[in-house]
Amino acid sequence: MIPEKLLNSVKENPFLLAPMAGITDAAFRSFMRELGCGVVVTELVSATGLKFSSEKTRKLMEFDESQHPVGIQIFGEDLDSLDYAARVVEQMGADFVDLNFGCPVPKVVKRGAGAALLRDLKALQQVLRVVKSAVSIPVTIKVRTGWDEASRNAEQVAQVAADEGITWMAIHGRTRAQGYSGQADWDYIGRVVQESPIPIIGNGDLTSATKAQQALSKSGCLGVMIGRGCLKNPWIFRQAMGKDQEKDFKLLLERLFYHLERRYEDRLVFLQVKKFAAWYSAGYPDSARFRRQLFELKDKDQLKAEVFEFFALMQRLPQTDTSHEPFLMGGHG
């Protein structure tokens, strides 16, 4: 059975890459697969946008063979569009459809999509029913713990999901009202695991391999999703799997350039690498100066030379833990 195959992939590698709009594009997913992550999911794609066949929307759904098992995440509130979008996901050869019920962004929740569905379990159930009957590949969901502190209901959502034949539920351990403030509540995730009839994937604030391993074993989740943690530490997945503790910046940068240059023109490669290099430099001596310098560079070749030189110097230096600093405090889930 197909769900067994997908569940087995998570058992083999329980450290999944969390979807991050504008970051986990096809190039990044291939890069992280190479660096040892498990299952990957695209960023959220608008079901309505897809129905009106926006070229940009289709681009977000692209993936290549190296990424399997890969899910495509869709969101929306219009049942016809969701039905259509789920069929497109299956036709494209994705391994599963993921439904976004976690997006806290006002533009999305105002129209009744994303985390808004956590407040209306009847509507949520209808969405699940429509999408489930549109496809034969597994359907998964990604939620928040609830709309706000007073209405946390991930246990009930898991029950509805189980009744509708959903394969797993990923939970970002914050409410919609929290946005990205406070801490992900892993005790609550653990309680949902106890009660849920379907497997749970936990998510939130796993900024080191040790935190990811501990959250996995303590919560009893089938797997955990890592988002922002892999942006400052791209080796986090390998370390969590107990492999290859050695950081090799030269190889890392070569692979980063390889994946970006395959897909993008120089101008975009230039912009992307600046972003990644700034993140990778967090906690290294002199990183503030390095980041200022990055933003003065004019072309890709100049940038390439600078980043290889800086990280060659950092290779043997210790990295200070910067996980307490606010970092990317906004997103679609």
Ligand SMILES: Cc1cc2nc3c(=O)[nH]c(=O)nc-3n(C[C@H](O)[C@H](O)[C@H](O)COP(=O)(O)O)c2cc1C
């Ligand atoms: C920039 C950014 C974009 C995001 N985009 C999505 C998205 O498209 N779909 C989704 O389900 N979650 C999205 N998220 C939420 C993440 O998947 C994850 O739930 C959240 O960042 C908490 O996990 P972390 O602490 O490991 O980053 C996004 C988060 C960030 C920071």
